[in-house]
Amino acid sequence: MIRAGLPNITPKDHHNYVAFFLTLSCNLKCPYCINLHDHTIRANQVKHQTLDVGDWIRAANRLVLRADLPLTLQGGEPTLFSGFYRFVNDVKPEIKMDLMTNLMFDVDRFIKEVPVWRFTREAPYAAIRVSYHPDQNDINDLISKILKLQQAGFRVGLYGIEHPASEIRAHILEVQKRCQTMGLDFRLKEFLGEYDGAMYGTFKYDESVAAQTLKQCECRTTEIIVDPAGYVYKCHADLYNTRNPMAHILDAEFNEDSIDEFRDCSNYGTCNPCDVKVKTNRFQVFGHTSVEIRNIR
Numbered sequence: 590m591i592r593a594g595l596p597n598i599t600p601k602d603h604h605n606y607v608a609f610f611l612t613l614s615c616n617l618k619c620p621y622c623i624n625l626h627d628h629t630i631r632a633n634q635v636k637h638q639t640l641d642v643g644d645w646i647r648a649a650n651r652l653v654l655r656a657d658l659p660l661t662l663q664g665g666e667p668t669l670f671s672g673f674y675r676f677v678n679d680v681k682p683e684i685k686m687d688l689m690t691n692l693m694f695d696v697d698r699f700i701k702e703v704p705v706w707r708f709t710r711e712a713p714y715a716a717i718r719v720s721y722h723p724d725q726n727d728i729n730d731l732i733s734k735i736l737k738l739q740q741a742g743f744r745v746g747l748y749g750i751e752h753p754a755s756e757i758r759a760h761i762l763e764v765q766k767r768c769q770t771m772g773l774d775f776r777l778k779e780f781l782g783e784y785d786g787a788m789y790g791t792f793k794y795d796e797s798v799a800a801q802t803l804k805q806c807e808c809r810t811t812e813i814i815v816d817p818a819g820y821v822y823k824c825h826a827d828l829y830n831t832r833n834p835m836a837h838i839l840d841a842e843f844n845e846d847s848i849d850e851f852r853d854c855s856n857y858g859t860c861n862p863c864d865v866k867v868k869t870n871r872f873q874v875f876g877h878t879s880v881e882i883r884n885i886r
């Protein structure tokens with residue numbers, strides 16, 4: 590691994606998403622969270638040393654991103670990463686960032702220490718996207734924090750899952766209405782996966798999610814997703830399971846061409862719904878999937 594003078598990584602036009610999972614730690618305990626429930630995942634996560642902030646900054650500074658492609662910070666709760674504030678200040682100014690957060694952080698510190706321009710760009714959605722988890726983060730607390738952030742100049746959006754359970758769904762819709770009345774951007778996200786014996790979501794590939802039998806295939810991604818240790822994966826299922834990284838973000842040989850290869854996978858059937866779901870791309874055009882799969886057998 591070379592740590593100085595690293596060549597650039599310049600995502601191509603069809604590369605749709607670049608995300609650093611700064612940490613998988615979280616200060617909430619959502620019962621459906623993939624990070625909390627799979628003990629294999631937890632065990633795998635501690636296998637690798639996490640990157641320190643200096644290495645994350647070097648990794649981000651390798652990126653040459655288009656104006657419409659931010660570096661998304663996610664997790665876990667990315668603001669829990671100990672070097673978060675240094676990271677968002679010290680990465681080269683050309684990099685614009687998005688933040689996926691549960692907003693369980695000190696907003697006064699955030700406003701004081703985070704430059705607004707870092708999270709400001711033209712996009713059809715807010716750069717700071719807050720997930721509302723009923724019974725975990727309190728909606729009144731979220732609303733007052735969002736109003737504060739907006740006053741400081743940040744663009745913030747709230748997201749809730751359209752859960753199939755009727756009482757949760759009714760609650761989310763009621764909260765959405767309340768937020769919209771206040772002029773807040775509250776959007777609904779589709780529930781994906783199994784609930785009460787039914788499968789939810791529109792997936793491009795049959796039996797790719799929660800299948801009984803695993804199959805072989807070849808798969809290639811359109812994304813650069815990097816785990817807390819700096820490893821780059823071809824899908825979220827691999828990332829959360831710490832299996833088969835394609836490279837390390839500080840490998841000098843890793844570049845935009847590395848992403849485009851089809852790679853063998855023997856875990857077809859356990860795909861993460863996010864990767865195989867038919868969804869909107871960064872232009873909000875429907876029909877995109879994060880991965881392309883062929884030769885399923």
Ligand code: SF4
Nearest residue numbers: 615617619622665691
């Ligand atoms: S906020 Fe997200 S990462 Fe944290 S426990 Fe809930 S689902 Fe998991």
Ligand code: SF4
Nearest residue numbers: 808824854856857860
């Ligand atoms: S086939 Fe599924 S599990 Fe395998 S790499 Fe592709 S998305 Fe991941």
